[in-house]
Amino acid sequence: MSVTTLSSPALAQRQPSWLVRLFDYKPFLIVMCLAPALGLLAVFLTYPLGLGVWLAFTDTTIGRRGIFVGLENFQYLLTDPLWWNAVFYSVFYTGIATFGKFALGFWLALLLNNHFPFKSVLRAIVLLPWIVPTVLSALAFWWIYDPQFSIISYLLVDVLHWKSSNIDFLGSPWPARFSLIAANIWRGIPFVAISLLAGLQTISPSLYEAAMLDGASAWQRFRYITFPMMMPILAIVMTFSIIFTFTDFQLVYAITRGGPVNSTHLLATLAFQRGIAGGELGEGAAIAVSMIPFLVFATLFSYFGLARRKWQQGEAND
Amino acid sequence: MTDTLAQGSAVTKAAPDTMAWDSGLRRLMMIYLPLGCFVLILLFPFYWMAITSFKPNAELMNYRDNNPFWISSPTLAHIKHLLFNTAYPHWLKTTMLVAIGSTTLSLIASTLAAYAIERLRFRGSPYVGLGIYLAYLVPPSILFIPLATVVVQFGLFDSPLALILVYPTFLVPFCTWLLIGYFKSIPYELEECALVDGATRLQILRRITLPLAVPGLISAGIFSFTLSWNEFIYALAFIQSGANKTVPVAILTELVTGDVYQWGALMAGSLLGSLPVAIFYSLFVDYYVSSLTGAVKE
16 A cells, blocks of 8 residues: 555656556556457357357368358258267266265265364365366276276175176276266265355354254254255356266266267267367267257256246345 | 353253264264265275376286285386376476466456456446356367367467467456456455555556455466366367377377276376376365355355
8 A cells, every 4th residue: 555655646746658648548448458358258269159150050071161051960960879879878967967966065065064173174175076187087987997907896896795796887888877977976076065065154053043943853954944045056056067067078088988889978079079080070060069059958947947036036136 | 152052051951862862973973974985985086096006017907915905015117107208297398388378368368357347347347247257158068179170270289379378268257257256355445545646547456456366366376277287178179299288188198008008107197197286276275165165156
């Protein structure tokens, strides 16, 4: 503060140059401040988004400009069993993984909301899976799911004697699908738990005290206080989680690359396989664009479905 | 508060079953046991990664004679192989360069944008803020194919500069959003005082607002650094030559060779690639937690 008061007399004496005056002209300053951010977003986000939609209607390949082919790419996708398979697995993956993440994450948040020693250390440890690069932890999962040397198989077969032979996690379609979902849940729990924990801490303890005086059980306190109070934050976190689970790429690409026999392709990995690896940019873009309706629907559903209570009451958003 | 506590203890004395309800055993079963399971499961892959990277190959492939959960003769062979027989140091350098470059770029862009939206207040500024926020909801999986053609058009294909320029698309929305929240918490009166004293807008930003927003800048910075260190799909699609790859992409595409996976080297690479962000994280835990929760609450 003292710096500014000191510099102001000096400033008054000096005749401000035209450059200084220009930068103090508010409309100019606003444009200058917004230019870098909006410029970057326009060139590398809005333009590619439009270009992607355009590419989806062309037969562009790598190294050849395409011509407009109308809905041909989409018509082809509708007859392509692999695309339908990817749609099915994307929806299935998102549904099960989101449910798992939120059930376990909410539970973990409730546990962390208690008082116990080393709470902040524990909170820091819990966030670790979310911090570490996904591909690198996915590699660890790949090794954990190894057909021969899986540590889970070792535990179940040699230590606990529950099973007689090793589990083939990634060799056949359904075990592979569930193995990937488990890895996704593992990675998603921390984000959900820490976000919901922040929401839990904003709930006033006096509500619980009042409910306890009225004789509410622990379940009733959860059902009628915690859950409704958490709805707005649940809606936001769930919207984010659904969007980024549905468009997930890294985990599947690192662990199975869509195999065995293309059973674990998500739309994103299929788009990569066709568009970049296969060179069919137009078709890849069509697959990517086909994700948009699902995303819009999921966003509207999770946001308005969960935040329903709020906008029905006509409260302002905050 | 003391009243209710006193009443509570009186009640527990009167009714022994309520006391049992709150006893240590119940706490153990309902809190510590599930918490222990959570921590065990969340940390096990890292333990497994670490222990694999120091195990000799003979132990890795033989669970009968060695306890797989422990190392009987630790070795640095995998790490040595990684550092001297592969381009790993180079990949680390590229990743660091890309992460620092894109973090700097997006911090500058988003500080200016957040200042304009929150403090220079103009007609429609909330809508610009909303637009930037919505950009955060566009996932990279939709953008990477058209972006690849854009990158080729600009002649940036296979260059780390492409990543430095593209990463801000997901960093700027997050940072701007975080910083708008931070600027909001700085009293506007401070700026008014400076205006009355004749300071220009840029002086105000440099001398008053930015020094007060340092915690927010640190949060945004470490978040951007982590996100760009972890980014995968753009780096996979835009970089082709082995030398220019970032660590996550290089480990997956350069170290996974043939049918026999070198698990020791793979896990050592993953461990070394995770360490920088893990160390960074441990230094700034509180900033991470506050920015994560602050961003969600905004």
